[in-house]
Amino acid sequence: MARSSVSLRLFVAIALLAILPALGGWWAWKGQGPLQREATVLVKKGMNINQVADQLERDGVIRSASLFRLWARARKLQLIRGEYTFTAQASLSDVAGKLRRAEIHYxxxxxxxxxxxxxxxxxxxxxxxxxxxxxxxxxxxxxxxxxxxxxxxxxxxxxxxxxxxxxxxxxxxxxxxxxxxxxxxVRPRLDGGVLSPYDTLILASLVEKETHMVEEQPKVAGVYKHRLDIGMRLQCDPTSLYARWLTGDLRFTAPVPEDIRRVHRFNTYSVSGLPPTPIAIPSATAIEAAKEPLEGKDLYFVATGRGGHTFAPSLKDHNRNVGAYRKEIARQRRAARG
Known part of the structure; x- marks a missing residue:
């Protein structure tokens, strides 16, 4: 009986010795990792498995760079460049799987x-x-x-x-x-207009910065095209602001008289024709308006103060509209004061 008991204990001991390495390997692979809080690791262009393994260990994402390298080579891991985010206590299995599946954080x-x-x-x-x-x-x-x-x-x-x-x-x-x-x-949409493609883009950017009202955009484009045709300066307020910013004055506020008077190749108050480049990214509707400006006699427009603009063919009519705009702004200020 005693001999049988000794044999049993010996068998159990041998079995445990055989199982323990496997259990240790399983724990190293599936057990909680050392990461205390969420972390991001960048796999940059040209990085190899050794470098990534070392980076993961250095950042505290994994305990063993050597074990990661063994797995990566056994699975023939193909590294995909990207930004990878790992949760706290992510296991080595979790880390390896995210890299294998290229779960890039965008x-x-x-x-x-x-x-x-x-x-x-x-x-x-x-x-x-x-x-x-x-x-x-x-x-x-x-x-x-x-x-x-x-x-x-x-x-x-x-x-x-x-x-x-x-x-x-x-x-x-x-x-x-x-x-x-x-x-x-965008480039394919610029062909077929009354101006060259690049000039269409420039004009569209002026229209975009003057009004977001789709129904007004062809009218605004028409005013500027009319002015271009007769050699009249565009006098576009947004270009005076763009000229301000190019001088290093990055106040993003409404234009002031100093901006209007500034002599600058982008300020269409001081130079004739279109500015040298666009002044912003135009919308699709502004591009369509610049391709087909609304033909007419109007040469001026001014904000109404209630949204939108009022258009006029003569300076006399324009000045009347400017007066109406100023009265509307004054009325709104009085109302705001209660």
Whole structure:
């Protein structure tokens, strides 16, 4: 009986010795990881498995870079560049699976219609350093990719859209994405207008910044086209603001007399014709208005103060409309004071 008891204990001991390594391996693979809080790891272009394993261990996502490397080589892991977010206590199995499935964390960034260069820069600031942005903004190669080799910068050459970005992307790659979207979705719509495609884009940007009312956009385009035809300065307020910003004065406020008087190649109060580039991203409706401006006698327009604009063919009529606008603004101020 005693001999049988000893044999049983020996068998159990041997079995445990055989099972323990397997249990240890299972725990190392499926057990809770060391990460104390959610963390993000970037797998950048050119990184190999050794570098990623070391990065994961260094950031406290996994305990053993060596074990990760063994798994990655056994599974022939194909690393997909991207931004990966790992939850607290994620197991090695969770970490490996997320990389294998390329579960990249994206951030959506919207570039809206009407946005100008400074607005685009602010929206991309977490992905494109400011100095790099302004260098790429002047890139002839990117302008050519957009479809306008003659453009001096990318103003207006960015498609208004929502983009999916991650922090492992290179700044130039992000800017390329924006201009390629313009080339594919906006550039084809600029053909067939009364002006050249690039001039159509410039005119559309003026229309976009003057009014968002779709029904008014052909009228505004018509006024500017009429002025271009007779050699009259456009006197577009938004261009005077754009000239202000180009001088380094980044107050995003209404134009003041100083802006109107500023001699600048973008200020259409001081120079004739269209500005050298667009001044913002135009909408599809503004582009259509610039392609087919409404023909008429109107040469002036002014805000009504109630939304929309009043149009006039003569300076006398325009001045009467300006007076009506000022009275409306004064009335609204009196009402606001109670």
């Amino acid at each position: 951030t959506t960034v919207s570039i809206p219609e009407g946005a100008h260069a400074w607005a685009v820069q602010r929206r991309l600031k977490d992905f494109v350093p400011e100095d790099v942005f302004w260098t790429l903004w002047k890139s002839p190669r990117l302008a050519k990719t957009a479809g306008f080799e003659e453009a001096e910068d990318l103003e207006g050459l960015v498609a208004p859209a929502t983009y999916k970005l991650h922090h492992a992307m290179e700044p130039e790659e992000i800017m390329l994405m924006l201009v390629e979207a313009f080339h594919d979705h």
